[in-house]
Amino acid sequence: MAEKATRVSPDGPVSTPDENEFPFGYPTSICETVPDHKYLCSSCNNVLKKAQQTLCGHRYCSACLLWIVRNNKNPICQKCNVDDPGTTNEDRLLTEERAFSDAAINKEISEFKVHCGTPGCNWSGIMKNFEDHQSLCEYALILCHTGCGHMVMRKKLADHLENGCVNNMTTCQKCKRRLSSNEYQKHTCEGNSSKDQKQTQPEGPSKEKNHSTPSNTKDGCRFSEIGCSFRGSKEKTKEHEKTAMGTHLLMLLQHIKQLKAGLCPRGGATNGMIPHLATAEAKVKGLERRVSDLQIQGALEVSGDLEVDCIPGTSVCEEESILQQFVREKVITELENKLHVFENIVAVLNKEVETSKLEIAAFRRQSGLDQDIIQSLEVKITELHRCLTQKDAGLSKLHTRLQSFEQASYDGVFLWKITDVSRKYHDSVTGRVISLYSPAFYTAKYGYKVCLRIYLNGDGTGKGTHVSLFFVVMKGEYDALLPWPFKHKVTFMMLDQNNREHVIDAFRPDLTSASFQRPASDMNVASGCPMFLPLCKLQSPKYAYVKEDTLFLKCIIETNS
Known part of the structure; x- marks a missing residue:
């Protein structure tokens, strides 16, 4: 069973579940919302982990892409084969050099809201903190590091090492019994002392140690002295030491307990050490007294450049003067x-x-x-x-x-499309924009330039009750060559969009009106029909003059009359 628990893959040592829980992408089940298709790996169909984008535009997990490249000769993008199997393209060839890290997708995935999928754990957070949680989740099942083959909850690992681990046993050198750590601390037998005891090493890892790879290719974990059996490259060892911190602390705690049990197994041994401590303390006190006897009795007080013996009734001898002079120099x-x-x-x-x-x-x-x-x-x-x-x-x-x-139109027929009728009607009622001008059009290519002007809320006699529609003669490029005044018949039409009942009105120009003379400014005064269409008829649901907030006006100028 120990051999199964610590088997080694061709590419390196197999990590325990908490160290590399999801090597080929994160399962979609841990996400709070269903991730979009662009966040899924084209191989494992999980949420991308360390996303790599290929030249064909598809994305793979870094581990998935590495596995495909190493296990296939001339590997082709799987997604491209599914989407377009009959086409061959050089961009579909997968290699490590032809892929690049997709930093934008990795950043978006790191902000995904996720939760722990381990039963019993209520943790939730964002994806970039998910792996840190996995290495510390107390409910995660991990493989016992001693090689006994048991999968235990992380929070129960210490209890397993003390009571249930068959490889974490200590042999009493007197009675030759193999005991768990908990039993060993309570075990007593005649003549047993700390010097006669030693802890047996786990059998599973020691067997495999003879078959391990040379030390120059794989490094051991720094916690190997307390039972960690992980071996791998420097990079994998660093990653292991970072992610398995909780496991190492539990192992260290167990090791300290065992040392404590070995040093002070019973009260008798402690009592036997008390005379030795008392003797050592007495020797220290004797040395302190001898040092105090050697100290100089008295003190010297320095005042300015003179030194005076502070003990009254004595004089400064010659030797002291020489010493003072030497100190001064x-x-x-x-x-x-x-x-x-x-x-x-x-x-x-x-x-x-x-x-x-x-x-x-x-x-x-x-x-x-x-x-x-x-x-x-x-x-x-x-x-x-x-x-x-x-x-x-x-x-x-x-x-x-x-x-x-x-x-523009150049045949005397113009169709005007007015959109947002309700808003423009409201602007006309409030006085914000009372009228609208149509684009200019022409009676012929070199003919009169004209346009239409509409008042949706009416003007003059039709204000507030009718739609007013007027005809405007504009200043054109060829006015000098045209006959004046303008005298062609003008016909207005408001089209029923159900083609049932169009509103039609026509008039002939008043040749004496200034509206139809040659324009002196940009446009003449408008002339037409102030009571063209009642507003009630325009707004009535029986008619389809306004449909989808749009109406159509048509103007026909009879140029052959």
């Missing part, structure tokens, strides 16, 4: 050395100050040059902005003319 020498050091420091600082001044002056000169460049660039930007404004105005005029040309 030594102090003066040390002060002179320090002064010399300080003088050197000041000299160095002065040089640095001079250098700094030169650098500041150079920076100021460069700053002045930069300011001049910035000002010249600002002037150029202002000129460019003015040119862009002029060109925008010219483009706007050209756009307006092009739009008018596109909507």
Whole structure:
């Protein structure tokens, strides 16, 4: 069973479930909402983990892509084969060099709201914290590190190591019984002492150690001395030590308990050490007394440049004077050395100050040059902005003319489509926009230029009760060649969009009216039908003059009359 629990794959050691819970993508079941198709791996169909995008545009988990490339000769994108199986393209070839990390998708996936899928765990958060939780989840099933083959909850691992792990046993050297850690702490037998006991190593890992790969290709975990059997490359070992922190702490706690049990197994051994501690303490106190006897009795008080014995009734002897003189000379020498050091420091600082001044002056000169460049660039930007404004105005005029040309008619028949009728009617009632002008149209290619003007809330005698529609003669390019006044018959039509009952009205121009003379300004005064259509009829559901908030007006000018 130990062999099964610690089997090694061709690419490296198999990690325990908590270290690499989802190597080929995250299951969609942990997501709070169903993820979009673009977040799923084209191979495992799970949520992408370390997404890689290929040249054909499909995405794979980093581990999935690596597995496909290493286990297939000339691998082809699986998604491309499904979407278009009959086509061959070089971009479909999958290699590690032809794929790149999709940072945008990885960032979006890291913000997914997820929850722990382990039964009993209520954790929820975002995807970027999910793996950290997996390495610490107390409800996750993990493989016992001693190689016994048992899968236990992380929070029950310590209890398993103390009571149930067959490989975590200690042998009593007196009675030769193999006991669990919990039983060993309570075990007593005659003559048993801490020196006669040692903990047996787990059998499963020791058997496999003889068959492990050479140490120059795989490194062991730093916690191997307390029972961790993980071995792998430096990168995988670092990742293992980071993710299996909770397991290592439990192992360390168990190891400390075992050391404690080995050092102080019974109260008798502790009592036997007390005389030795007492003897050592007595020796320390004796040494302290001998040192205190060697200390000089009295003290010297320094006042200015003189030193006076503070013990009254004694005189300064010659030896003490020589000693004081020696101490004074030594102090003066040390002060002179320090002064010399300080003088050197000041000299160095002065040089640095001079250098700094030169650098500041150079920076100021460069700053002045930069300011001049910035000002010249600002002037150029202002000129460019003015040119862009002029060109925008010219483009706007050209756009307006092009739009008018596109909507213009040159045969005397014009169809006007008015949208957003309800809003424009409301604007007319409130006085915000009381009338609307149609685009200009022509009676012929070189004929009269005219347009229509409509009042949705009426004008003059029809104000508030009727729709008013007027005809406007505009100033055109060929007015000098046309006969005046304008005298062609004009017919207005409001079209029923169900083709049942169109509203039709016609009139002939009053040749004496200024509305039909040659325009002196952009357009003449409008003339037409102030009571063209009652508003009640326009708004009635029996008619379809307004349908989907749109109405159509038609104007026909009889140019052959």
